[in-house]
Amino acid sequence: MRTAPEERGDASRPAMEELANDPSSRKRFFKMMGAAGAASAFAVFLAACGDDDDQEGSAGNAMAEQKKETAGGRDLQIVQYALTLEHLETDFYNAVVDSGVVKDKKLAETAKLIRDAEQAHVDTLTGVVKDLGGTPVRPQTTFESVLEGGEMKVLETAAAVENLGAAAYLGQAGRIRSKDLLAAALSIHSVEARHAAALNQVVGKTIVPDGAFAKPASMAEVLPLVKPFLA
Amino acid sequence: MSRENLAAPELAAIDVKGVTRQSFLVRGALTAGAVYGLGTVGPFVRHAIAQEGGGDVEVVNFALTLEYLEAAFYQQALERVSGLSGDARTLATTIRENENEHVKALQGTVKALGGKPVKAPGVDFGDAFASQQSFLMLAQTFEDTGVSAYNGAAPAIKSKDVLGAAGSIVQVEARHAAAIRALNGEQPAEGAFDPALGAQEVLKAVQPFVRN
Numbered sequence: 333m334r335t336a337p338e339e340r341g342d343a344s345r346p347a348m349e350e351l352a353n354d355p356s357s358r359k360r361f362f363k364m365m366g367a368a369g370a371a372s373a374f375a376v377f378l379a380a381c382g383d384d385d386d387q388e389g390s391a392g393n394a395m396a397e398q399k400k401e402t403a404g405g406r407d408l409q410i411v412q413y414a415l416t417l418e419h420l421e422t423d424f425y426n427a428v429v430d431s432g433v434v435k436d437k438k439l440a441e442t443a444k445l446i447r448d449a450e451q452a453h454v455d456t457l458t459g460v461v462k463d464l465g466g467t468p469v470r471p472q473t474t475f476e477s478v479l480e481g482g483e484m485k486v487l488e489t490a491a492a493v494e495n496l497g498a499a500a501y502l503g504q505a506g507r508i509r510s511k512d513l514l515a516a517a518l519s520i521h522s523v524e525a526r527h528a529a530a531l532n533q534v535v536g537k538t539i540v541p542d543g544a545f546a547k548p549a550s551m552a553e554v555l556p557l558v559k560p561f562l563a
Numbered sequence: 564m565s566r567e568n569l570a571a572p573e574l575a576a577i578d579v580k581g582v583t584r585q586s587f588l589v590r591g592a593l594t595a596g597a598v599y600g601l602g603t604v605g606p607f608v609r610h611a612i613a614q615e616g617g618g619d620v621e622v623v624n625f626a627l628t629l630e631y632l633e634a635a636f637y638q639q640a641l642e643r644v645s646g647l648s649g650d651a652r653t654l655a656t657t658i659r660e661n662e663n664e665h666v667k668a669l670q671g672t673v674k675a676l677g678g679k680p681v682k683a684p685g686v687d688f689g690d691a692f693a694s695q696q697s698f699l700m701l702a703q704t705f706e707d708t709g710v711s712a713y714n715g716a717a718p719a720i721k722s723k724d725v726l727g728a729a730g731s732i733v734q735v736e737a738r739h740a741a742a743i744r745a746l747n748g749e750q751p752a753e754g755a756f757d758p759a760l761g762a763q764e765v766l767k768a769v770q771p772f773v774r775n
Contacts, residue, residue, distance in 0.1 A: 445750050452755035498734055506727040511718035518714045519756040521730065522737035529738035530751035539742045540657065544664035546734035548727055 407513075408464045410504050413551055414517070415457040416469050417497055420561055422450040423473040424493060431479050433486050439534065443490075446527050453520050460513070472563035484535070491531035495541065496557055498524040499549035624681040627669040629712070631683040632769055633705060634662035636691075640702070643692040651695055651746055655702075658739050665732065685774035699747050706740035707753075708760065708768045709733075715759035 425447030434440045461468040478489045501521035508514045525546070529539040540546075637659035641652065673680040691701040713733035741751035760768075 442750060445752075449752065449755035502727065502730045502734060505717075505730045515714070515718045515759060516756075518717055518730065518733065519759065522710050522714060522733055522757040523752045523755060525734040525737035526741035526744075526751040526757075529741040530745055532738075533742055533745055538657070539654075539738045540661060540735055542731075542735075544661040544732075544735055546731040546738075548731070 407508060407510075408461065408466045410507060411457055411460050411464065412466065412469045414501070414504070414520075415454065415461060416471050417500055417554070417558065418450055418453040418457055419469070419471055420473055420558055421493060421497060422447060422454050424475050424478075424490070424561070425450060427475045427479060428486055428490070433479055433483050435483060439487075442530065446490075446494075449523060449527070456516070460516075473561050474563040475561060477560075487531060488535050491528065491535050491537065493558075494524055494528035494531055496549065496554060498528050499547060500551075500554045502546060503548035503550050503554070505548075624673060624678070627666065627673060628681055628684055628773075629709070629765070629769060630662055630665045630669055631681075632686060632772060633709065634659060634666050635683065635686045636688060636702070636705060636772075637662065639686075639688060640692055640698045644695055644698045647695055647698075651699065654742050654746065658702075658742075661735055661739070686772055687774045688772055699743060702743045703740065703747055703749070704768075706736060706743050708765060709736040710740055711758050711760035712762075712765040714757055715761050715765070718759075 425443055428434060428443050429440070429447055432440075434443055458468045475489075478486055481489075498521060501517060501524060505514065505517060505521065508517060532539050532541070637655045640655050641647070641659065644651075647655070670680040688701065691697050710733055713729060713736060717729045717733065737757070744751055
């Protein structure tokens, strides 16, 4: 079931683009998250980088060229990191959907819905980076080796990526101080967790690999694992 | 909803109109205890209370009450739903054990705070266990609500460690939600962003299932 790239656009895309490009849309987005004071979110975010406890310093080198010497430097780095992961996920699901490698109709539909969610995350985070004065990262990605491995390899990789993504967000939660941006990050985090559990079920793994309490992953732990997919 | 309508006194003790920041700090601290061990939590909690000007054992107990509800829900489902499929039984068992772990951690944290853990409330899930379908539908509501409850509370937590711990629990709730939704033939998420719920909304959602 191959989907041509030009068919990817769906009715919700304009809304996503609006969210990414229009600050007032992002304001509504933060309100939707249940976070009050959305208008001040980015100002608070900018002020949130006072913590110089930078255990992630070396890991952040991947995005070092994007890290501006602004008040929001550290938090900008976190958003760029999240954006990198979301791009990776979006590119991956686009490649999967386009390849038609997932034959099961329901699973193929799930892959498209996950792709759309990841794209929405990309659009939102891209807007946040811009608001913070940064230039959004756009990594080059490659998934040929995964796609060549067939459907099960693709599904196992999807599950691994989602579990890693959820752990990555969890690993950053405590480093963000703005309540509003934290609310947004959490709203993405739990969706990544949902994806992870659904895909774990598909490939026959437990939905809760860490048991009752999920474990975080730091940038230093995450970046080497995604490096094979970064061209 | 007025407080007078609440069936359980432990719920009535909660100020749902103004859940305070220190409440969330304490709630977060107890989740840290779950992850990092209760021994590490006590000093932090006392420090946080000293900073914020007051403890809030009631809110910790509120969280505990929610966990009791969830644990009881899956326990009763496993006992009462006839013809539960293998997949549903396996999942309900996993979730029940996760919730029981949360309950134990919360009880310990209330004690570490110098408080007295609330007893498990009486529960009545109505006709939810009449069939696997009705059980799974209510389970989906519980899990989605749980995710939104934590997402709504977490931004008020100030400590990085505590926040990370709260996140570790909401991630597990989200995983439960997705797995239940799969059994219901639903996609894992409603959209790209999970909504947040305030304490009052959460209370309203669970109140129908609480009995003295």
